[in-house]
Amino acid sequence: MTNRKKALITGVTGQDGAYLSKLLLEKGYEVHGLLRRSASADVVDSRLKWIGVAGKIVLHDGNLTDLSGLIRVMNEVRPDEVYNLAAQSFVKSSWQQPLLTGTVTGLGTANMLEAVRLACPEARFYQASSSEMYGLIQEPVQSETTPFYPRSPYAAAKLYAHWMTVNYRESFGLHASSGILFNHESPLRGIEFVTRKITDAAARIKLGLQDKVALGNLDATRDWGHARDYVKAMWLMLQQDKPDDYVVATGRTVSVRDFCRLAFAHVGLSMEDHVTVDPRFLRPAEVDVLLGDASKAKNKLGWTAETSLEDLVSEMVEADLARLKKHEHL
Ligand code: NDP
Numbered sequence: 001m002t003n004r005k006k007a008l009i010t011g012v013t014g015q016d017g018a019y020l021s022k023l024l025l026e027k028g029y030e031v032h033g034l035l036r037r038s039a040s041a042d043v044v045d046s047r048l049k050w051i052g053v054a055g056k057i058v059l060h061d062g063n064l065t066d067l068s069g070l071i072r073v074m075n076e077v078r079p080d081e082v083y084n085l086a087a088q089s090f091v092k093s094s095w096q097q098p099l100l101t102g103t104v105t106g107l108g109t110a111n112m113l114e115a116v117r118l119a120c121p122e123a124r125f126y127q128a129s130s131s132e133m134y135g136l137i138q139e140p141v142q143s144e145t146t147p148f149y150p151r152s153p154y155a156a157a158k159l160y161a162h163w164m165t166v167n168y169r170e171s172f173g174l175h176a177s178s179g180i181l182f183n184h185e186s187p188l189r190g191i192e193f194v195t196r197k198i199t200d201a202a203a204r205i206k207l208g209l210q211d212k213v214a215l216g217n218l219d220a221t222r223d224w225g226h227a228r229d230y231v232k233a234m235w236l237m238l239q240q241d242k243p244d245d246y247v248v249a250t251g252r253t254v255s256v257r258d259f260c261r262l263a264f265a266h267v268g269l270s271m272e273d274h275v276t277v278d279p280r281f282l283r284p285a286e287v288d289v290l291l292g293d294a295s296k297a298k299n300k301l302g303w304t305a306e307t308s309l310e311d312l313v314s315e316m317v318e319a320d321l322a323r324l325k326k327h328e329h330l
């Protein structure tokens with residue numbers, strides 16, 4: 001028997017799952033993760049390996065769409081804290097797979113809330129909500145009181161999951177909190193997201209492996225932070241006496257174009273020589289601007305973003321250069 005606190009993380013193989021696993025292990029937790037079955041079992045834990053936690057967490061077979069399996073995992077683990085990070089998380093894909101996105105990102109959260117309610121109602125629950133829920137922004141700076149206006153099937157699914165989390169808190173007294181996290185990146189960000197696509201391309205172009213990269217809307221702006229900082233906010237939310245919802249953001253918004261400039265400048269290149277625009281990467285409906293106000297997280301959790309955008313970009317480009325030189329893929 002162990003007295004260590006137990007955490008269960010869904011989405012453990014993703015970017016945030018890797019950073020959160022590391023944080024919780026450092027804090028002495030016994031960390032469990034939900035793993036969906038994949039034919040590519042050899043690469044499924046590549047982020048966990050990269051960050052140095054593979055083998056230190058206990059993995060359980062399960063899928064967000066399979067309630068009985070989730071209840072089984074809850075009964076096996078008996079977690080003190082549940083972090084629901086699993087999702088079909090790529091906005092662009094959500095137009096190509098709207099029903100899958102609704103099933104996993106939306107109803108999957110309802111499955112998780114049901115599994116917690118039925119099997120371990122004392123567990124504290126974290127829901128990975130998203131700034132995408134603000135979509136067509138209703139206020140220039142978005143806080144917990146800003147009305148939502150989702151602009152994609154992903155955002156609509158996240159909004160359902162968000163309100164279900166609030167509802168289970170209010171209906172059943174679950175200690176359920178929702179973090180409305182603005183975009184956060186790292187060397188472990190999926191290659192399809194614009195930041196990683198840019199840093200990987202800048203590194204490839206620097207190494208002579210390619211010459212151009214095609215992007216979509218360069219004028220969109222995002223409030224970009226570092227995943228390593230943002231998982232600390234998740235943990236802090238579950239340490240509070242009362243569950244609540246919090247915006248997590250840096251308070252600075254920068255265009256895709258300026259992100260490119262920074263990444264290419266880091267390797268001594270000019271984006272104007274290498275970036276092209278391809279309408280294939282435009283979206284049916286765009287979220288033009290996101291800018292978060294994280295004052296509540298600062299005042300109540302004592303949380304602030306620690307990493308500057310410049311440092312984030314440098315870290316990502318350096319990691320991509322190192323990976324490419326070693327012929328590694330992620
Ligand atoms: P990733 O896309 O890196 O990770 C998603 C995770 O969900 C992966 O582990 C994936 O598993 C898992 N998953 C997908 N479908 C299922 C399923 N049906 N059953 C079980 N697991 C599944 O996301 P991030 O780490 O970047 O984000 C974490 C969460 O935070 C997500 O919910 C995302 O939508 C949300 N979010 C992210 C933001 C960001 O900027 N990163 C901003 C705001 C919210 P597999 O490895 O097998 O694919």
Ligand code: GDP
Pocket residue numbers: 091092132183192193194195197214215216217218220221222256281282283286287
């Ligand atoms: P999102 O904010 O969750 O949709 O994160 P992304 O990184 O996928 O996209 C951020 C912004 O970059 C959006 O406004 C996109 O339209 C814009 N963008 C411009 N070019 C690209 C591209 O080539 N790929 C992606 N993923 N986004 C792009």
